[in-house]
Amino acid sequence: MNKANKKNTKYFMLSTIKTLHKWLSLLVFIQLFIWLSTGLFFNLMDHDKASGNQYKQNLVSQDIDHQRLFDPKELLLASNTSASEVALIQRLGKPYYLLTHDKGLYKHFDSHFTLVDAYTGLIKKLDIEMASALAQASYNGPGKIANVLLVKPPINDFLKEENNLWQVNFSDELHTSVYINASSGRLIGHSNEDKRFVDFFFMLHFMDYPLFGQGAVGGFNNLQISIFAILTLFFCLTGLIWTLELLIKGRYK
Amino acid sequence: MSLHRSSRKYHKWLMLFIGLQLVVWSVSGTYMVLMDIDYIHGDSLVAKQKKNIAPGQVSYSFKQLLAEHPQASKIELGIMLDKVVYRFNLAKKKVTLSASNGQLISPISKDIAIEIAKHNYADKSIAISSVKLITENTIRELSSRHLPVWRVEFDDFASPSFYISTNSAQLVTKRHDYWRIFDWMFAFHVMDYIDESPDNKLLLIVSILAFIASIFGLILTYYRLAPAQNKRRKGKSGRVKLSKSKPKKTSKAKLEATSE
Incomplete structure (x- = not known):
């Protein structure tokens, strides 16, 4: 009696697992095919193209005349500009002090900078001309600058970026956009149609689109993917149990 | 062999070889999406x-x-x-x-x-x-x-x-340990256990096989769950055991119905 009962529960469990597997397949199949095909795409894609850096060149630095350097200590003493970091940098071959006021843990985190001419000690506002020139210096493609925009986050090409950027658009066949941090003048990066195409596949793979309120964030911690991941996990585990049952029963012949 | 039967055969055999990787993908994927990435970064x-x-x-x-x-x-x-x-x-x-x-x-x-x-x-x-x-x-x-x-x-x-x-x-x-686990999860997810690069041949082969096996699986979903197909094909495609137990149940039900 007991034995038969045990057998029955075992049979019941297995049939439940099979029913679950069938119904879960209906729930997850579309996303499963999206994961498999986008995964296959990441495997086969051209990783150089995906970087968006076809027309990117390294910025050249010039020798600076250190005798002419202004002492940034005066800046820190004089005004109410306190800084946690002062870096001697170059922009367009000229030396500047980059004063960091608020620095995030990572470069893309919300940060605040002041750019100061290292020879004169005058504050340099990063205007549209300078942003264009900085973008041009990093670009070696055939295009000309089509337009320049000041963009606020969220920025589609760099979703994780939390700072305002200058977006310099070039008129080439790849629609290259060059991004410059609006307060530090640092080159954030290049983006183009090839990169945007790959980004679209990442969006699909990470289910990184607005579904439950929040928009795309350039990551994979969202509610929709969590739900589908758990459903798919059960789908795969029930499949595994089914396969093991077939193996034990000698159905693989 | 009917499409239903051959799909079942191919789904069964392909999953014997690559089913484990599908489990690995879903386990590692679930871990990665459920863990907050900022926490993982420490x-x-x-x-x-x-x-x-x-x-x-x-x-x-x-x-x-x-x-x-x-x-x-x-x-x-x-x-x-x-x-x-x-x-x-x-x-x-x-x-x-x-x-x-x-x-x-x-x-x-x-x-x-x-x-x-x-x-x-x-x-x-x-x-x-x-x-x-x-x-x-x-x-x-x-x-x-x-x-x-x-x-x-x-x-x-x-x-x-x-x-x-x-x-x-x-x-x-x-x-920290959750980063260390995450790192291994990613390595297993992309099937590159050293460089963790997604463009490797092993991943390519397994992905293609998984795609094919899943298509057969989808065909099975259709045959098993499509309402009209379900009724018509159940007898033909059902496993021996299932088809044996089914008539028993129905005859029992019939008996009960007649006795009432």
Whole structure:
């Protein structure tokens, strides 16, 4: 009696697992095919193209005349500009002090900078001309600058970026956009149609689109993917149990 | 063989070989999406630094530094613990100098490394369990570009390690057990267990086979769950055992119905 009962529960469990597997397949199949095909795409894609850096060149630095350097200590003493970091940098071959006021843990985190001419000690506002020139210096493609925009986050090409950027658009066949941090003048990066195409596949793979309120964030911690991941996990585990049952029963012949 | 039967055969056989990887994909994928990525990066372990440079401490200027070290590049005036320091590149190496007298600070000693690690660790009540200098042959969780570093381990949940560069005297990397698991999960997800690069042949072959096996699976979903098909085909396609038990049930039900 007991034995038969045990057998029955075992049979019941297995049939439940099979029913679950069938119904879960209906729930997850579309996303499963999206994961498999986008995964296959990441495997086969051209990783150089995906970087968006076809027309990117390294910025050249010039020798600076250190005798002419202004002492940034005066800046820190004089005004109410306190800084946690002062870096001697170059922009367009000229030396500047980059004063960091608020620095995030990572470069893309919300940060605040002041750019100061290292020879004169005058504050340099990063205007549209300078942003264009900085973008041009990093670009070696055939295009000309089509337009320049000041963009606020969220920025589609760099979703994780939390700072305002200058977006310099070039008129080439790849629609290259060059991004410059609006307060530090640092080159954030290049983006183009090839990169945007790959980004679209990442969006699909990470289910990184607005579904439950929040928009795309350039990551994979969202509610929709969590739900589908758990459903798919059960789908795969029930499949595994089914396969093991077939193996034990000698159905693989 | 009907499409239904052949799909079942191919689904069954293909999944015998690649089904395990589908389980691995779903387990590793679930882990990665459920774990908050900022927590994985160890951001919550790091204390917020709000200190500003005390200009009074700066007696050694950029000008002097460049006169003494003409080859210096990427010069930065910053803070190390309560000192103002210069950090710069010299012959492909980071160097740290005191901003009050221009004296060389790097490479830092074990004691300073411990102090920097503690200073950067958010929870001040946690003790340090071990400190080790790593100069070559890096470990999996540390990029070789950060070498040489002090590895400072904390006696805390998930065994966090802070890596303090001996040359820049800064926190360069932070790791804990959930990061370490995440790293392996990613390696298993992309089927590259060393370089963790998604463009490898093994992943290509298994993905294609998984895609084919899934198409057969979808055909099975159609036959098993499509309402009209379900009724018509159940008898034909059902397993021997199932078809045996089914008539029994129906005859029992019939008997019960007639007896009533």
